[in-house]
Every structure is written in structure tokens, then in C-alpha cells.
Amino acid sequence: MNIVYLTLGLIAIYLYVSAASLLWEGVDRKLVARMQRRMGPPILQPFYDFLKLVSKESIIPRDANKFFEIAPVLALASSIALLAYTPLGFEPLLATKGDVIVFIYLLALIAFVRVMGAVSSGSPYAQIGAQREIIMLASREVPMMLGLFAILWRLSKLGVEKPFSLGTFYQYNIWEIGTPLTVFGTFVLFIVFLLWLASEIEVGYFNIPEAETEVAEGPMAEYSGRHLALFKLSSALKEFASASLVVAIFFPWGISGYLGLTGIGAVVLDLLFHTLKVFIVLFVSMSVFRAITGRLRITQAVGMFWGRILPMSFIGVLLIVIDVLGVIA
Amino acid sequence: MPTKAMFLMIKQMLQRPFTNPFPVKHAPKDVTSLVEKIQKGEVKIYPPVPVPEGFRGKLHYDPERCIGCRLCITVCPANAMEWIPELRKIRHYVSRCMFCALCVDVCPGKKFPGEEKAVKALSMSEEFLIADYDKYSDNLIEEPPEAKEKGI
Numbered sequence A: 001m002n003i004v005y006l007t008l009g010l011i012a013i014y015l016y017v018s019a020a021s022l023l024w025e026g027v028d029r030k031l032v033a034r035m036q037r038r039m040g041p042p043i044l045q046p047f048y049d050f051l052k053l054v055s056k057e058s059i060i061p062r063d064a065n066k067f068f069e070i071a072p073v074l075a076l077a078s079s080i081a082l083l084a085y086t087p088l089g090f091e092p093l094l095a096t097k098g099d100v101i102v103f104i105y106l107l108a109l110i111a112f113v114r115v116m117g118a119v120s121s122g123s124p125y126a127q128i129g130a131q132r133e134i135i136m137l138a139s140r141e142v143p144m145m146l147g148l149f150a151i152l153w154r155l156s157k158l159g160v161e162k163p164f165s166l167g168t169f170y171q172y173n174i175w176e177i178g179t180p181l182t183v184f185g186t187f188v189l190f191i192v193f194l195l196w197l198a199s200e201i202e203v204g205y206f207n208i209p210e211a212e213t214e215v216a217e218g219p220m221a222e223y224s225g226r227h228l229a230l231f232k233l234s235s236a237l238k239e240f241a242s243a244s245l246v247v248a249i250f251f252p253w254g255i256s257g258y259l260g261l262t263g264i265g266a267v268v269l270d271l272l273f274h275t276l277k278v279f280i281v282l283f284v285s286m287s288v289f290r291a292i293t294g295r296l297r298i299t300q301a302v303g304m305f306w307g308r309i310l311p312m313s314f315i316g317v318l319l320i321v322i323d324v325l326g327v328i329a
Numbered sequence B: 001m002p003t004k005a006m007f008l009m010i011k012q013m014l015q016r017p018f019t020n021p022f023p024v025k026h027a028p029k030d031v032t033s034l035v036e037k038i039q040k041g042e043v044k045i046y047p048p049v050p051v052p053e054g055f056r057g058k059l060h061y062d063p064e065r066c067i068g069c070r071l072c073i074t075v076c077p078a079n080a081m082e083w084i085p086e087l088r089k090i091r092h093y094v095s096r097c098m099f100c101a102l103c104v105d106v107c108p109g110k111k112f113p114g115e116e117k118a119v120k121a122l123s124m125s126e127e128f129l130i131a132d133y134d135k136y137s138d139n140l141i142e143e144p145p146e147a148k149e150k151g152i
Ligand code: SF4
Pocket: B059, B075, B076, B077, B078, B079, B080, B081, B092, B096, B097, B098, B099, B100, B101, B102, B103, B104
């Protein structure tokens, strides 16, 4: 693929995912409202919110340094870059050997840029939020990386041309290996990934850095106007990309193959089907989880990551490893 | 995991919302066209939640029945009543009133010939939508009509 098509593809994907992720935010707010017997906002509310934030005056605190204004742009830039590596029902645009590292790096970078922006604002509320965010970041990535690498390693055993690329999920999927140990291990990892997703998008138990009622919006305390709009958009994109990862690992099936479509029609259809799967995963991991659970304290959350989720991830990975190496054949 | 809460939430998701969409279901783009639509019957108005019996709304003042005894001025904790010496009547500022109805209790009222009992000059109405731009607007001041005409 040459570079012009790549650029056009990235722009198209960016526009599509922005629309889809903001639409999901609206659906999520509506669903959570209905769960609490409220009417909720209209489905398109996040678009209105975005336009309103863009048109508002942006206030820069006196103590803020230069990075305060750069951070939102960098966050959006890294989430757009992330889209080039996100599996969206078809191979990522820039799929190469080992691109999984870039994916994880960009995902962590968005959170890191947010923290940098918060620290630069000079507000103690934002500093506390930033501390919490960085603690969460350090805890949540370990179980996810362990599981992701184990699954990619298992798939690379089957003989793929680009090992450790997120595109391999569309060649083989982990369920079709089919031995009981792998299936059980994968199921355990699926639960780990759902919890990771909830913590990545910071809902339910893990809504700690942004805790509205405790630290007044945390890292976002000082942001307003178009800077806040950029952050909101980048976290919506990140939400979609993280959920896409979960969908790609565990439910990579497309439907264009069954319908015998090829070419651009297949890509569009797979993208739409992928979006549907993302919405379903987000419904479980975001809407329901957000409606039924309260926030944990930061110490409890860290304890949960290292004490429950990481061992769970270990168990899942060990089951897969035992299966491959045939230790108890 | 709080599974019980999950089932409750899913069940509630399928139920109707418990909201009174007062006054209309969707916020209007502009009020004038909304009013026109309501007059044509295209839009349905949802009434507010009904008030209970004995509700203390905006105070209603009937100057005809007022005997100028000033009891209401004496009793009002919020100083919402003003004495108009020229007319020997009172003026009431709704923006100061705290809707305790002490003045209604104390008002003796006046008995017109041919009536059984005296009727109080003050009474509590059921009106509660009394937001206004100006705290001295006509809507928020109850006074005898002559007071306005003479500009007292
Ligand atoms: S209702 Fe209470 S506060 Fe209001 S005018 Fe009467 S006595 Fe005063």
C-alpha cells in the first residue's frame, strides 16, 4: 500500500471512529439513564457537548506552563496515531511484525500526556488526580501485557507471517485451537481483559483519577473550552481503541467472508460489524459496570490489580503455556 | 461482583422512566414557536406534579376585605408586608415572603352585609411558578389597585 492511500485511510478511519465513539458515549449515557429510570440525554448529546466546548472560552491558569496547552493536542495526536495500529475488523493500517509494542506504548502515552497536562496546570486537585492516574497506569498495564503477549505467542506457534502483530488475530483466533486448557485459559484472560478495559476507560470501580465528587474532576480540573474538548475526544477515541483490542483478541470473526464480499465492500461491512461488537463489549464493561459499582479507594484498586487480576492473568497464561509445551500431555 | 444490582439495573432498563417531563418532553428551540404549536395542539403539555391540599403558594390579597388592622404586619416574621397609610391598606412583597401563612391565620377579614361569616382578606393560592426577572415586578407585588394608580 502506498503512502497516499495510507494517509487517506487514516483520515477516513479517524473520522469514522470519532463519530462512532462519540455516538457510543451518547448511547452509554442513555442506557445508564434508563437503568436508573431516568430519561437521559438525546443520543447525539456528546456531539452537542463537543461543539459547545469548542465554542467556549478556554481559561489558562496563571500558574500553568507551556505544556498545559500542548498536552491536549498531543493526547489527540497520539490517539489518532493509535488508530493506525488498532485492529478495526481488518488488519491495522500499519500492521508490521511486532506492532503490538507500539499499540501498548501509544495507549499508555495518552494517559501519560494527560498526567503531564494535569501536572502543568499548577492546581493541587489536578496533581492528586495525576498521582492517582499514574498509579493506576502502572498497575493496570501488567496483567494486560502478560495476557496479550501470551496469546500472541500462542498464535505465532501456528505459523503466521507477522508474529506479534495485531493483524494475526484475523488469521487465527485463540478459540479455534480448541483444547480444553487453552479454552479455559482464554476465558480467564477474557475476564482479565474486561476488567482491564474498565480500568483503561476509568469507569465503575476504577473511576478513581477523575473522581468527580472527591477531587473535582482530577486531572481535568483546570481544563476548559477547546482544550477540554480535545481531551474528551481523545479519551473517546482511546475508549474505542481499547475495546477494539478486546474484540480483536476474543471475537475476531468478520461476516464479509460468509456473505462472499470482497474488496471495499468487505472492509466497510467488517468495520460496521466490528463497531457492533465494540458496542456490545463496551455495554458490558462500561455501561453495566458503571451503573452497578461504586468507586474503589486507590489503595483498594492497586490491591485488586496486583492481588487479584495479576494472579488471574498468570493462571490464564500458565494454562496456555502448559498446553503448548505439553507438560501434562 | 454485585450481580444482584446488575439484574436490578437490567430490569429497570426495560421499565418506563420515572420522570415528569414538565412542561414538554423535548426542550424547545425557541419558546415562541413552542407556544404557537401548543395553541395549535401539536405539542402536548405535561402538567407539573399536582400540589397537595393545603399547599402554601403565592399569597393572594383582596383589598376589599381588608380592614386595615395591621395584624398581618405585626405577625409577619419576614417583614414582607408594608403599610400604606394613605389608603389604610397593605402591600405585600412576594419576593420577601417565606410562605408561612401566619398572616392568613391572623387576618380577621371583613363581613359584607348579607354574609354569614367574615372572609379573610389574605389567602394562600396554589400558584408556585413565580420566577421573574425583577423582584419588584407587578407579578410579585400584591397591593390595592388604587395604590398603583396614585403611585403611592
Ligand atoms: S406568609 Fe408568612 S412571610 Fe409571607 S407575608 Fe404572610 S406572614 Fe409574612
